Amino acid sequence: MIPMMNSQLTITSLMKHAEQINGAVEVVSVTADNPRHRYTYRDAFARVRQLANALSAIGLEQGDTVATFAWNDYRHLEIYYAVSCSGMVCHTINPRLFPEQIEYIVNHGRDKWIFVDLTMVPLLESLHHVMPEVKGFVVMTDQAHMPDTSLPNAHCYEALIAEHTAEFEWPDLDENTPSALCYTSGTTGNPKGVMYTHRSTLLHCYASIAPDVFGLSVTDVALPIVPMFHVNGWGLVYSAPMTGAKLVMPGPKMGCGETLCTLINEEKITVSAGVPTVWLALLDYLKKSGSTIESLNRLTVGGAACPFVIYDDFRTKYGVDVQQGWGMTEMNPLGTFNGNAPETVSALPADQYDKMRLKQGRPVFGVEMKIVDADNKALPWDGISAGAVKVRGPWIINEYYNYDGQTLDDDGWFETGDVACIDEYGYMQITDRVKDVIKSGGEWISSIELENCAVNHPKVAEAAVVGMPHPTWSERPLLLVILQEGESLTREEMLGWFEGKVAKWWIPEECLFVDTLPHTATGKLSKKDIRAQYADFSWPS
Known part of the structure; x- marks a missing residue:
């Protein structure tokens, strides 16, 4: 005898719960064709059933892979649920990848159809000819904004789902059924695919809403700025409906400090999550405009180490608790979280x-x-x-x-x-x-700690540190700095900033001031490209 029920952990069960229990809660989006779209979870999941019918009508079957090139908005949310709950795989693709990587990912993932945001249509128009298994494209807009596109077999999203009823019988899925596919950024070799399941997604969701993690509840208004094309948006598009938190999505404006400030204040955002560059952009806007963000009480930084200036400015100037998380694509992505501190800390x-x-x-x-x-x-x-x-x-x-x-x-x-x-x-x-640690004289030097120290200088906008071959010490750290607009620093002033903050032998051997630094598609510094760019660098005699 089995003493307890063995209900399957599926995204479908999450969706049904959210519609029945949290159906009246709002979902607000910024999209390319609507500056402020507004509806409820109940509205959303009715449209999800329409979309599920449309997926079947265009010939998609359980096990097929459906790709998205899209920002954080309500249509992308609908695709997430319609595809996965139909027993298909939702393959979110980062549009910032190099064209060669996009071609590889679409073909390696064996994508059958692609849903594309209005703003990304030109990108796919230049690539569709190298995607032989893709049968058609759906442009995520209404008929009034549907572009005259060269994409073959292209459909308008709103026209496509309008043809179908909101009645749909969801298949009974095993919890180990694949639900989503996300590829690594491919910093070494081709990107690798990570296939999530319904079970892994639900377990990750349960963990993420805990009080000492995101701590989401029905009283929250969540603004996920982390892209939905990157590791399922850190799971917030699942955890918000699960808990009944209002969901606000910034669409293509996720990097705009003014838009973020407006959304926070007008929609009364309480919690948000994003990478450091997003928070620096918001801080810059707040400083220049004199605006405040009274409703925001906590934000999460992930994707890269949190510079002290983000932690300190939000906390001391705006009363926002800054939390930090760590994980990776291969971890769905949550691994560690720095939220509420134990009494001893x-x-x-x-x-x-x-x-x-x-x-x-x-x-x-x-x-x-x-x-x-x-x-x-x-x-x-x-x-x-x-x-x-x-x-x-x-x-x-x-x-x-x-x-x-x-x-x-x-x-x-x-x-x-x-x-x-x-x-x-x-x-x-x-x-x-592992590949970026600097080995100097047999000892390790942390490039991340040096970068964080450099960025804490008030005149520094961004910094990178890489280990370069050295005739005596095997490797020594080279510092590359982008200054804040209108600021100036000498080499000696910059290197002197490290005195007393890190071990003396850690201090970079040389400092170069640059206009730009290369980044990966997920916004991280591309150390591989930096090392290649400075392959001919020679240390001053």
Whole structure:
């Protein structure tokens, strides 16, 4: 006898709950064809059923892969649910990838149809000829804004779903059915596919809404700025409907400080999440405009380490609690979170407390973690010993999609590629990527810590540190700096900033002031491209 019911953990069950219990809650979107679209979860899921009928009508079947090139808005939300709950795979594609990577991803993912935002149609018009398995395209707009496009077999989204009823019988799915596909940014070699399941998505969702993580509830208004094309938007498009939080999505305006400020104030946003560049853009607008953001009480920084200026300015000037999370595509993405601090940490002196809050946080229940040395020996959690981070858990990758290589180590752990130390409280501090750590005179130097220190200079807009070959020390750190508009610094002033903030032997050997720095498609510094760009660099004699 089985003592408890064995209900399947599916996105369909989440959707049905959200429609029945939270159906009256609003969903607000900025789109290319509407500056402020507004409806409810009940409206949304009725349209999801229309879309599910449309997917069937155009010949899609369970197991097929459907791609999206889209921003965070209500139509993208509808596609998420209609595709996955129909037993198909929703393949979100980052439009900022290089054309060659997009071609590879679409073909490797075997996408059958592509849903494309109005603003991204020209991108696909230049690429559709190298996508032989794609049968058609759906432009995410209404008939009034439908472009005259060269895309073959192109349909208007609103016209497509208008032909169908809002009655649909959802298939009974096993919880291990694939639901979504997301590819890594391909910093080394071709991007790799990570296939999420209904079960992994639901378990990740349960973990993310915990009080010491995102802490979402029916009283919240959530603004997910992290793109839905990147790791399912950190799961917020699932956790908000699950809890009944109002959902506000910025569409193509996610990088505009003025738009974000307006949405926060007019929609009374309480919680938001995004990468550091987004928060710097908002801070810049707030500073120049003199605006405030009274309703916002907490925001999450992820995707890269949180600079002190973001943590300090939001907290001290605007009363916003800045939290930090860490994870990766292969982890759905949540791994650690630095939200509410335990009493032992809260009681620390202010400078130590701030330092702790800038770490990547403690492992979320469901994520096992360890750090190991070069011999795969587990290292102590003493806040000093640094090693390669390995993880395992129910929403962590088991194998890459359609991939011949090895994904896990021989003991079943996934090696993240990050180097970190973990202190006695369980707080992890990422010190570098394995491929980016600087080995100088046999000792490790953290390029991330040097970059964070540099960005904390009031005249610095962005900074990158890479290890370059050195005749004496094997490698030494080279600092590249973009200054704030209208500011000036000398090499000596910049390097002098590090005095007393990092170990003396960590201080970069040289500093170059540059106009731009290369980034990956997800907005991170592209160390690979920086090293290639400065391959001929020579140290001053």
